[in-house]
Amino acid sequence: MFDDLRQFLAALEARGKLEQVRGADWDLEIGTINELVSEKQGPGLLFDEVKGYPPGFRIATNLLHHKIGQKLALGLAEDMTDLEVVRVWKDWMKQYRPLPPKVVPDGPVFENILSDQDVDLFKIPAPKWHMHDGGRYIGTGVITITRDPDEGWVNFGTYRVMIQDEKTLAFYASPGKHATIMREKYWAKGEPCPVAMCFGQDLLLFCLSTMPIPWGTPEYDVAGYLRKKPVEVVEGKATGLPIPATAEIVAEGFSPPPDQDSRPEGPFGEWQGYYASGSRQEPVVHVKNLYFRNDPILFGQPPVKPPVNTWFPIPIHTASYLWDRLEEAGMMGVQGVYVHGPGNRIIAVISLKQRYPGHARQLATLAGAFLQGGACTGRYIITVDDDIDPSNLDEVLWAVCTRADPETAISIVPGFLTSPLDPMLSPEHRQRKQFTTAKVFVDACWPYHWKDKAPPVNRASDELRQKATAKFKDLFDRV
Numbered sequence: 001m002f003d004d005l006r007q008f009l010a011a012l013e014a015r016g017k018l019e020q021v022r023g024a025d026w027d028l029e030i031g032t033i034n035e036l037v038s039e040k041q042g043p044g045l046l047f048d049e050v051k052g053y054p055p056g057f058r059i060a061t062n063l064l065h066h067k068i069g070q071k072l073a074l075g076l077a078e079d080m081t082d083l084e085v086v087r088v089w090k091d092w093m094k095q096y097r098p099l100p101p102k103v104v105p106d107g108p109v110f111e112n113i114l115s116d117q118d119v120d121l122f123k124i125p126a127p128k129w130h131m132h133d134g135g136r137y138i139g140t141g142v143i144t145i146t147r148d149p150d151e152g153w154v155n156f157g158t159y160r161v162m163i164q165d166e167k168t169l170a171f172y173a174s175p176g177k178h179a180t181i182m183r184e185k186y187w188a189k190g191e192p193c194p195v196a197m198c199f200g201q202d203l204l205l206f207c208l209s210t211m212p213i214p215w216g217t218p219e220y221d222v223a224g225y226l227r228k229k230p231v232e233v234v235e236g237k238a239t240g241l242p243i244p245a246t247a248e249i250v251a252e253g254f255s256p257p258p259d260q261d262s263r264p265e266g267p268f269g270e271w272q273g274y275y276a277s278g279s280r281q282e283p284v285v286h287v288k289n290l291y292f293r294n295d296p297i298l299f300g301q302p303p304v305k306p307p308v309n310t311w312f313p314i315p316i317h318t319a320s321y322l323w324d325r326l327e328e329a330g331m332m333g334v335q336g337v338y339v340h341g342p343g344n345r346i347i348a349v350i351s352l353k354q355r356y357p358g359h360a361r362q363l364a365t366l367a368g369a370f371l372q373g374g375a376c377t378g379r380y381i382i383t384v385d386d387d388i389d390p391s392n393l394d395e396v397l398w399a400v401c402t403r404a405d406p407e408t409a410i411s412i413v414p415g416f417l418t419s420p421l422d423p424m425l426s427p428e429h430r431q432r433k434q435f436t437t438a439k440v441f442v443d444a445c446w447p448y449h450w451k452d453k454a455p456p457v458n459r460a461s462d463e464l465r466q467k468a469t470a471k472f473k474d475l476f477d478r479v
């Protein structure tokens with residue numbers, strides 16, 4: 001694992017997975033290049049000499065869209081299968097023991113400090129990523145740090161951030177997100193919420209920032225546990241919030257109650273492939289200090305229209321979380337859990353060894369309850385038998401097509417929490433903030449009461465295959 005973004009980029013470069021791009025324009029060109037390269041599942045990109053900016057003010061994108069990037073960032077062996085990755089991550093998180101961050105007096109993040117009147121967010125070459133974005137988004141690969149005013153623990157989460165003017169940022173955090181809850185607690189007391197936003201840092205921190213780590217568990221402690229050493233942090237000079245000492249770019253300040261200041265945020269090209277949430281008044285941060293390293297690197301993680309996967313190619317964030325929750329709930333027989341679809345959130349597949357009537361439905365119902373919050377999350381929940389690899393969507397579809405009679409195998413249950421980013425919210429629902437979606441449960445397991453009479457699968461046995469492979473070795477060496 002790495003101490004900062006630079007070490008990660010060096011590791012990617014050593015594997016031939018990083019390209020340098022010089023002279024691109026922050027205004028749509030960088031976003032378009034990123035889109036084209038991610039469509040080709042191409043390498044990570046490091047932009048320098050951005051139009052209108054001094055050399056050295058760089059932007060890194062497309063770092064986690066390929067499996068090597070994801071495995072490097074998370075310290076996973078490069079030869080693991082996709083389902084192994086999910087299983088290993090689940091087991092690591094199960095054995096979690098907190099390792100809190102260590103406060104250090106100084107760090108590279110303080111190499112340059114612009115305070116109060118000198119704060120100028122436009123010093124950073126934040127791109128306008130997509131054609132209809134409402135402005136320049138400095139925060140796409142961001143971690144936003146807040147402290148709970150009552151409980152004192154520190155959270156960080158990824159919520160997009162738009163520049164409003166030299167000293168003001170607007171940030172969009174959905175209902176129920178930890179920063180949303182924390183900032184509302186400050187505002188209820190009439191106080192501004194202290195906030196620090198990092199726009200480039202070790203990618204392990206970023207990955208954790210996007211995962212549903214439970215309320216009360218600081219992501220810093222999880223990062224320390226995974227790295228096997230505490231994350232070194234400096235204290236923000238205005239807020240006292242812990243900031244990664246090796247962060248690239250950090251804005252720190254205060255978010256006033258929205259009735260004192262809020263600004264139009266969006267539209268923004270979102271991960272479902274639309275500009276669904278349009279533009280709304282959202283909370284802001286008045287920036288007191290802008291910190292950045294020499295030759296800072298802005299990390300960009302802008303969404304691209306599906307089927308391009310702009311997030312983890314292996315869905316550890318959702319799949320391992322769901323798998324763990326099902327086991328914690330005492331469910332037996334779960335063989336594997338995987339998540340497919342845009343953002344790796346929408347189609348959850350659970351493979352199980354059926355033990356009793358209703359087993360598959362019970363798992364699907366629990367999964368529907370556990371997977372909530374993000375737009376469209378867990379909209380489709382498919383249960384399959386244990387001979388189906390849940391990470392292989394073709395196999396899953398084979399089971400859906402051949403083991404699920406639509407008349408009895410599909411149930412639609414309305415009323416689950418989604419988010420304002422859900423493209424299927426009607427204008428009326430959006431207006432009255434009815435952020436709910438139905439979920440579809442597809443039971444693609446053989447019906448329990450006659451599963452023993454299910455027709456045999458047309459596939460040579462492992463023994464036959466091994467014998468044929470050994471006997472015709474020349475052939476199988478060639479094909």
Ligand SMILES: Cc1cc2nc3c(=O)[nH]c(=O)nc-3n(C[C@H](O)[C@H](O)[C@H](O)COP(=O)(O)O)c2cc1C
Pocket residue numbers: 140155156157158159160172173174175176177178179209210211212213301311374
């Ligand atoms: C690339 C990326 C961008 C995201 N952007 C947002 C966002 O703008 N707003 C939001 O509420 N959630 C966003 N999320 C989801 C949250 O980061 C995620 O739910 C995370 O768990 C939130 O942290 P929290 O649980 O500490 O609130 C994003 C996730 C990813 C992977």
